[in-house]
Amino acid sequence: MPARLTDVLTRHAIETPTPIQRATLPDALAGRDVLGRGRTGSGKTLAFLLPVVARLSGGPRARAGAPRALILAPTRELVAQIDTALRPLAAAAGLTSCTVFGGVGQNPQVVAIRRGADIVVACPGRLEDLLARGHCSLAQVKVTVLDEADHMADLGFLPAVRRLIGQTPAGGQRMLFSATLDRAVDTLVRQYLSEPAVHEADSAQSPVGTMAHHLLHVERDNRLPVLVDLSSAPGRTVVFTRTKHGAKALARHLNRAGVPTVELHGNLSQNARTRNLDDFHTGRASALVATDIAARGIHVDNVALVIHADPPADHKAYLHRSGRTARAGNSGTVITLATTEQIREVTQLARAAGIKATTTRVASADHPILTTLAPGARSLTSPTAAIPAETRTSPARRTPVGGNHGAEPTPRTGRRRGRRPAGNHNHRAGRATASRPPTATALTSSPDHEAGPSPAERSRSRPSHSAAMFSARRAR
Known part of the structure; x- marks a missing residue:
């Protein structure tokens, strides 16, 4: 490895290569096509970033709109994580990089590419759009990397991936990394890799030795209290649900109970995903409730606990979800909650994943196994102090320049349909007495503001002259 890159690794306390890195780096640095398989959290990202940066170092600068290396990933979150790991390496080598993905405006991405980005980290859809509009060309790409190839196949991205790789020069180096090597991945290998060096650092079912697996048999009524107890323990907790609506609802319930929680799912804008x-990451929220969109590509240090609130669809999803903990040699605990109807399904799923989980029947949130699995004093904030999940999914409210900062909004009332309220000839005074509770107060006083105002709030929000108007109409 070039000394300037090893210096970067040393500053980040990375001194010993992981098995997948040890296996693939010699061939990747030599310029060979590489097919690498390693489980989630095994260090695949550095296994391809280090050779990409090393091979581009000292070469000509990228032309405007023509990157020299392309890294494809299936999700925005994985693109962002790769870019985070890439930036210090690229800076040490004097290279530039940019990210390309949907859900945000494309103009900053176009500007970055036109400035001459050496390395582009992209999701297939947005990159194809930029190519079609003439903002980018792949004709100068020297190294192409496909990360999480099996997930690309699961999401239906393979046609786009084929079109993109087909636009890179045939003689360039191509590296394909995946957690599993299934039939769809094999098709890509045969079509685009030339005599690749194949390295499998571990088996597809290889469990992480520092990861403990537990199955808690709970009844449906006890599911939420158990989740509140576990997620309020010290440390970070990632909770997985099957659906987007389930993630939103569970995040709302945890916030109500006093567990600072954010959500991550496909219904959120990119800005909301990044903010959550x-x-x-920073610890403002101690729990993250997510769908399988977070099962890959999300790296947060020191995640102590992963909870499958809903059992995953298959054993591959189980392994990827569980891989959010016990990363880079650290220890972690994985807990699956299952009702009586789900026990058989979860047992078969664990067997397919090569996992031996300890099963415990939990009748209530007072069961001693919970403090054993998630030790430490439980910490619950007041519901109003917790992060309201709903308000974290939309942009913050803006006050116009020169507006009423911090004051209640001025109510807008007056005569309805040109009628003057009976018995009140001074309609200006009538307007002055009308009031409406401020929206900001309603949002912060109730974590479930989507349910609407309470009856008391509704009564306070009615204009004071409405009863007189009603009486006058009846009299007429």
Whole structure:
């Protein structure tokens, strides 16, 4: 490895290569096509970033709109994580990089590519759009990397991936990394890799030795209290649900109970995803409720606990979800909650994943196994102090320049349909007495503001002259 890159690794306390890195780096640095398989959290990202940066170092600068290396990933979150790991390496080598993905405006991405980005980290859909509009060309790409190839196949991205790789020069180096090597991945290998060096650092079912697996048999009524107890323990917790609506609802319930929680799922804008992940990274939120969109590509240090609130669809999803903990040699605990109807399904799933989980029947949130699995004093904030999940999914409210900062909004009332309220000839005074509770107060006073105002609030929100108007109409 070039000394300037090893210096970067040393500053990040990375001194010993992982098995997948040890296996693939010699061939990747030599310029060979590489097919690498390693489980989630095994260090695949550095296994391809280090040779990409090393091979581009000292070469000509990228032309405007023509990157020299392309890294494809299936999700925005994985693109962002790769870019985070890439930036210090690229800076040490004097290279530039940019990210390309949907859900945000494309103009900053176009500007970055036109400036001459050496390395582009992209999701297939947005990159194809930029190519079609003439903002980018792949004709100068020297190294192409496909990360999480099996997940690309699961999401239906393979046609786009084929079109993109087909636009890169045939003689360039191509590296394909995946957690599993299934039939769809094999098709890509045969079509685009030339005599690749194949390395499998571990088996597809290889469990992480520092990861403990537990199955808690709970009844449906006890599911939420158990989740509240576990997620309020010290440390970071990632909770997985099957559906987007389930993730939103569970995040709302945890916030109500006093567990600072954010959500991550496909219904959120990119800005909301980024903001919520930042809250989880920085510790403002201690729990993250997510769908399988977070099962890959989300790396947060020191995640102590992964909870499958809903059992995953298959054993591959179980392994990827569980891989959010016990990363880079650290220890972690994985807990699956299952009702009586789900026990058989979860047992078969664990067997397919090569996992031996300890099963415990839990009748209530007072069961001693919960403090054994998630030790430490439980910490619950007041519901109003917790992060309201709903308000974290939309942009913050803006006050116009020169507006009423911090004051209640001025109510807008007056005569309805040109009628003057009976018995009140001074309609200006009538307007002055009308009031409406401020929206900001309603949002912060109730974590479930989507349910609407309470009856008391509704009564307070009615204009004071409405009863007189009603009486006058009846009299007429």
